[in-house]
Amino acid sequence: MADKVQGAWSEDVVDHFLRSQSIRARDGAAIRWFHAANSKDRAGEAARSDVHMIEADVLLRGGKGGNEDPIMAHPPETDSDNTLQEWLEEIVGTNKGIKLDFKSLEAVQPSLELLENVKHRLKRPVWINADILPGPNGNSTVVDAEGFISTVTSFFPSVTLSLGWTTGWHPDKHNKGYDWMMVKEMAQICNTLSQPVTFPVRAALVWQSMPELCWLVQQSDRYSLTIWTGKEDAYSVEDLLYLRKNIDKSRVYYDILEPQNSEFKKAIGIEY
Numbered sequence: 001m002a003d004k005v006q007g008a009w010s011e012d013v014v015d016h017f018l019r020s021q022s023i024r025a026r027d028g029a030a031i032r033w034f035h036a037a038n039s040k041d042r043a044g045e046a047a048r049s050d051v052h053m054i055e056a057d058v059l060l061r062g063g064k065g066g067n068e069d070p071i072m073a074h075p076p077e078t079d080s081d082n083t084l085q086e087w088l089e090e091i092v093g094t095n096k097g098i099k100l101d102f103k104s105l106e107a108v109q110p111s112l113e114l115l116e117n118v119k120h121r122l123k124r125p126v127w128i129n130a131d132i133l134p135g136p137n138g139n140s141t142v143v144d145a146e147g148f149i150s151t152v153t154s155f156f157p158s159v160t161l162s163l164g165w166t167t168g169w170h171p172d173k174h175n176k177g178y179d180w181m182m183v184k185e186m187a188q189i190c191n192t193l194s195q196p197v198t199f200p201v202r203a204a205l206v207w208q209s210m211p212e213l214c215w216l217v218q219q220s221d222r223y224s225l226t227i228w229t230g231k232e233d234a235y236s237v238e239d240l241l242y243l244r245k246n247i248d249k250s251r252v253y254y255d256i257l258e259p260q261n262s263e264f265k266k267a268i269g270i271e272y
Helices: 015-021 040-048 085-092 105-117 143-157 182-188 207-216 235-247 259-267
Strands: 053-058 068-071 095-103 126-135 160-166 197-202 225-229 251-257
Touching: 015 095, 040 053, 040 085, 053 085, 053 105, 053 251, 068 085, 085 105, 095 105, 105 126, 105 143, 105 225, 126 143, 126 182, 126 197, 143 160, 160 182, 182 207, 197 207, 207 225, 207 235, 225 235, 235 251, 235 259
Parallel strands: 053 095, 095 126, 126 160, 160 197, 197 225, 225 251
Antiparallel strands: 053 068
8 A cells, every 4th residue: 555644645635635624524526626727827826726736737848759848738739838847836835736747758757857856845645647548539649658657656656646548529429438448457557556546537438437437446445536527528417426426435536627517516515
């Protein structure tokens, strides 16, 4: 079991913010997220907000094969007004946890070197994310699983890994969910790890993947799910409530958009 020292990067997000009295219940739905805090304006807004976790995207300037200057941007963007170094300086002065999302292996090592410089000032949850396996309807390139995990753990052996699948969603056709082959391949990759792992799962694919997702989380008490959504995705709050009934509520996080976010919080009686 990973070391869950208070303030360590391996500490559960729920445990950390419960201990600091930022949330009232041991419930992943109580955690508030700020998504895509990439530009200087967005990062500043996130730093001043009342969220618990800030998510941002890291790549090398100029895209794959770019120089060794990690910047905050999400493909197809290849430039930004914000470097990772500047972003970290903005965020380390807050009390918020962070999730850094990588779309290429090349950006990981130079980014972790910068993260190492501020480690002593980040006594709170830190997640490092990449899509390492092809998933439902996915057509984007995966980040090499072995290379990503070994690079991250060589710097930070106990940091929380966020390991996902590439996915797609199409409004005009049936969208397959996460199948048994996908979740079992992920379980096989993760069963030799010792640190906490959260699996990002697309909200619009939850309903058709319930047995598989429940099975995956049950494989280790180190595992959790993080539900996310694309801007155009269609799904119902009932899908999320069904998930909540079937998995320990402290082990599912919800980084979702409005209006479903407010509807969901209202349905479960959490003020937002």
